[in-house]
Amino acid sequence: MSVMTEELLRSLPDLPDILAKLKSGEYELHGGVVRYAKGTGKGGQIVGHLLFPGDSQQTQAQLQQLQDTLSNGLGSLQTGMDHLQQSMSVLQGLQTANLVMTGLNLAVTTAGFVIVCQKLNKISAQIQAQSQTIAETWKLVSEAHERSQLTDEAQFRSLLLSARQFCEEGDVQQLRALIPDFHKEYQFTKLVLERHAAIPASTVQRLSDIRVLQDRLVNLGLALSHVQAKSGGVKYAHESLAQLETDVRALNVQRIEGLAIDRDTASKISHEQFAGVTDFLQHGKQMMPALAYQSEVITLETKHPGLLQQASTSREIMFLAA
Known part of the structure; x- marks a missing residue:
């Protein structure tokens, strides 16, 4: 320094x-x-x-x-x-x-990336624990064939382990090769969430599943940004964070508008369900300054290498x- x-x-x-x-x-x-x-x-x-x-x-x-x-x-x-x-x-x-809550410098530092990987592994475990309801959730975007959950889970874990290893070793070439797989996981999760956001009743009835999947989307976005930054694509790392912020905001807007239009569904929401939906939407809003911070972190590390470690x-x- x-x-x-x-x-x-x-x-x-x-x-x-x-x-x-x-x-x-x-x-x-x-x-x-x-x-x-x-x-x-x-x-x-x-x-x-x-x-x-x-x-x-x-x-x-x-x-x-x-x-x-x-x-x-x-x-x-x-x-x-x-x-x-x-x-x-x-x-x-x-x-x-x-x-x-588990570390602020997630976008750049190796320790932060490990945290993101750990969170994604926990989310995968939650998906496995909720396999029956999650499987029904997946069906909205995979009606043509039954999804092979074990194969997908193995591929996902392999992606995270490989990314962590290549980040720690500084293997830029191998990291770049993983970027398409991160995009695929991110876009698939986003498509599932978009399909559910278009169904007002789903926001209420499947909120626990949606919460897990949105956490997955956020942490995939952070992981993708980290891999891009570490492999020299700082511009794309910024774009990934900006896209993540836009996607979370758009999903919440779609959910709110859907419930406002579907008065029949809205009128049947219990006080407990309303509190849960409100908390979920508020949580998405609270992410915005944190994502803005992550973008600034990438800029700082680029200008002052090693600064975040200190x-x-x-x-x-x-x-x-x-």
């Missing part, structure tokens, strides 16, 4: 001016990026980036500490109330989004000046 980068990378608690300006509303948080707020004359310009500890529990503790710091004295900051509330919402999204060993949130 260059001397210049070391001078720019500081522990956030050691920069009270940054915290003060977040409180006052001069700065805002967008994902993990600190920007000038609108009306400051520099609206939208990047001030710096937040980099988080590699340990998930430490990350959560640091995010909570940052929230508490920003909340302190809220009553005396009426002029910055709206800006601060926006920053607080971003932090809450970072804390509660599924993909962030940040991940810290026990505090680090701040990289723009």
Whole structure:
């Protein structure tokens, strides 16, 4: 790491001016990026980036500490109330989004990619445990023939194991060869979710299956982006994350519109089902700042190789000046 980068990378608690300006509303948080707020004359310009500890529990503790710091004295900051509330919402999204709960630097670091692979393996296990209902879910896009679940599962596990090995070995050529298989898995999962999103009753009756499959889609998107970044396709890594954000948003919009049109289905939803659907849709919304952060992570690692590794060993949130 260059001397210049070391001078720019500081522990956030050691920069009270940054915290003060977040409180006052001069700065805002967008994902993990600190920007000038609108009306400051520099609206939208990047001030710096937040980099988080590699340990998930430490990350959560640091995010909570940052929230508490920003909340302190809220009553005396009426002029910055709206800006601060926006920053607080971003932090809450970072804390509660599924993909962030187990590590923030997933898009680039090897440790982060291992986490994604582990999550995908757990999701595969969930699909196996729910094999009967999942099989019925698959049928919507495979009516012509019965899907061979064991063969597909073996191919999927092989893909993840191979990707992990080639990432750790830095075998760019072999990684590139795996990209079409990641695209295939991603697109198949997306097609299943799109077919179900078009059926309002499915959103209610098969929500547990849909939740599992959407988690699979998100983590496949992260894995694909990681493989592309590691194999030199930074442009495509960004595009994959942007597409993932667009797909999750579009799926939720389709579900909401479907229930709004199908009043018969909507009228039969129980309070418990309504709470489940609302929580699922909110969860999708909370992913957005986290996915934006992942995109910024790729940019940072490209500009400053090894930066994330240094940040991940810290026990505090680090701040990289723009």
